Amino acid sequence: MGNNIVIGAGITGLFFGYFSKESCIIFEKETIAGGLCKSIKDSGFIFDYSGHFIHIKDQKIKKLLEKIIGKKLLKVKRNASIYFEGISIPFPFQANLYYLNEKEKQECIEGVKNRKNVKIYDDMPFIDWSKAMFGDGITKYFMQPYNQKLWSCDLKKLTASWTAPFVPKPTAQSIIDAAYRINSINYGYNSEFYYPPENGCGDVAESLFKKLKDIILTDTKVENIDWKNKMIYAGYKKYQYNNLISTQPLIELIKQLHNPPKQILQSLKNLSVTSVRCINIGIRYKKDIPELIQNKHWIYFPEDKYPFYRVGIYSNVSPKLVPKKCYSLYVEFSSNNNSYEQCEDTVKYLKQAGIMNVDDEIVALSVVDMPYAYVVFDKKRKKALEHINKFLNKNNIYTIGRYGAWEYSFIEKNIVDAKNLALKLTNQK
Numbered sequence: 001m002g003n004n005i006v007i008g009a010g011i012t013g014l015f016f017g018y019f020s021k022e023s024c025i026i027f028e029k030e031t032i033a034g035g036l037c038k039s040i041k042d043s044g045f046i047f048d049y050s051g052h053f054i055h056i057k058d059q060k061i062k063k064l065l066e067k068i069i070g071k072k073l074l075k076v077k078r079n080a081s082i083y084f085e086g087i088s089i090p091f092p093f094q095a096n097l098y099y100l101n102e103k104e105k106q107e108c109i110e111g112v113k114n115r116k117n118v119k120i121y122d123d124m125p126f127i128d129w130s131k132a133m134f135g136d137g138i139t140k141y142f143m144q145p146y147n148q149k150l151w152s153c154d155l156k157k158l159t160a161s162w163t164a165p166f167v168p169k170p171t172a173q174s175i176i177d178a179a180y181r182i183n184s185i186n187y188g189y190n191s192e193f194y195y196p197p198e199n200g201c202g203d204v205a206e207s208l209f210k211k212l213k214d215i216i217l218t219d220t221k222v223e224n225i226d227w228k229n230k231m232i233y234a235g236y237k238k239y240q241y242n243n244l245i246s247t248q249p250l251i252e253l254i255k256q257l258h259n260p261p262k263q264i265l266q267s268l269k270n271l272s273v274t275s276v277r278c279i280n281i282g283i284r285y286k287k288d289i290p291e292l293i294q295n296k297h298w299i300y301f302p303e304d305k306y307p308f309y310r311v312g313i314y315s316n317v318s319p320k321l322v323p324k325k326c327y328s329l330y331v332e333f334s335s336n337n338n339s340y341e342q343c344e345d346t347v348k349y350l351k352q353a354g355i356m357n358v359d360d361e362i363v364a365l366s367v368v369d370m371p372y373a374y375v376v377f378d379k380k381r382k383k384a385l386e387h388i389n390k391f392l393n394k395n396n397i398y399t400i401g402r403y404g405a406w407e408y409s410f411i412e413k414n415i416v417d418a419k420n421l422a423l424k425l426t427n428q429k
């Protein structure tokens with residue numbers, strides 16, 4: 001069975017520990033487990049690291065999560081929209097042209113009708129893919145500006161290979177039909193989602209941490225890896241492993257390896273990432289929560305005049321996350337160099353957009369920075385990953401999780417991948 005060492009007690013590391021029947025040691029650099037799936041308590045509010053809602057395909061995962069937290073998960077029907085030219089358009093944009101002003105609507109319809117018949121392939125440039133799928137108008141008014149804000153990178157380099165589960169793809173006919181009458185189809189992988197009823201998303205990691213606490217060393221950062229002799233160095237001690245399972249960002253893992261082959265360092269240069277800053281705000285209203293956000297879970301902002309790309313309303317997902325007469329928001333900014341110039345004016349912009357009433361009172365406000373947030377899918381990524389993984393696996397190092405695998409994944413996939421690797425490495429069926 002061997003000696004399995006895990007780096008990181010985020011959701012992936014925790015579930016690796018759970019499925020390996022605790023036959024491993026987990027090193028966690030922070031004092032608490034959970035990684036990006038932690039929740040924060042502040043002045044009676046509970047915030048996540050921006051909205052962390054659980055999208056579940058496999059009902060067995062739902063049952064498992066309910067067993068772990070000891071409560072039923074809330075089932076929520078998504079109510080998301082796009083704020084564009086002062087209008088609230090239901091998500092997804094491409095299936096709701098009905099709500100647009102006449103000029104933009106006609107341009108989008110013409111765009112769909114006049115799409116060029118080009119070959120669609122996985123890693124084609126994202127903008128070409130968008131024009132081929134949805135036409136020039138939808139690309140111009142939503143796909144291009146929104147994705148520019150979200151990815152904060154040169155969109156010419158971004159491929160379409162991340163879009164499969166995330167971007168709803170109505171047929172051309174459905175797009176046109178939905179320009180003339182209200183669409184009733186709930187598109188997307190997140191049209192329904194689940195959420196712990198109390199304590200935020202962090203309830204899952206907290207509950208699992210309590211169960212696994214004997215195998216987790218918190219406040220212990222893995223600093224170095226002697227991959228030739230299968231040793232890690234953490235907290236001034238060294239530990240021998242048979243298998244090393246890393247859930248930290250792949251870039252950090254490679255930097256910790258003692259003298260890795262030059263080609264691996266070369267491949268490292270081909271990995272790039274977008275960072276996110278989330279501003280969590282707890283607000284007491286005077287009369288009522290603003291009309292624009294009533295019952296909404298999140299709103300996308302494609303226009304340049306707003307510096308954030310998305311604002312979510314935690315308190316509409318679960319009212320238990322806020323004190324009475326309050327609502328709570330997460331406001332997301334992205335960056336490719338960890339600088340967020342316009343975020344200081346967040347409240348001004350929220351009021352301008354009608355997301356906050358001018359006379360509401362801010363009760364809590366905190367900032368969460370996520371330097372690793374969205375792995376950039378460019379042409380170089382796939383080859384670099386194949387190369388790095390081949391080297392790592394040959395040396396009994398496995399890199400999993402959203403930033404370990406260097407992918408665009410979510411909680412359910414992280415759990416499934418942790419389970420599969422744990423069963424394999426502990427010889428369970």
Ligand SMILES: Cc1cc2nc3c(=O)[nH]c(=O)nc-3n(C[C@H](O)[C@H](O)[C@H](O)COP(=O)(O)OP(=O)(O)OC[C@H]3O[C@@H](n4cnc5c(N)ncnc54)[C@H](O)[C@@H]3O)c2cc1C
Pocket residue numbers: 007008009010011012013027028029030033034035036037049050051052053054055220221222223247248249252276370372373374400401402403404409410411412414
């Ligand atoms: C803005 C944003 C919104 C998201 N929304 C959702 C959502 O709504 N639903 C959803 O399913 N997913 C969402 N995700 C994705 C979700 O956050 C990830 O899939 C998940 O948190 C990945 O967990 P992980 O354990 O793989 O990585 P992480 O959460 O990054 O955990 C890695 C752990 O390793 C530890 N660590 C790092 N380096 C070391 C070291 N050297 N030594 C010891 N420990 C170390 C870290 O402290 C951390 O605890 C979102 C992500 C972002 C960025």
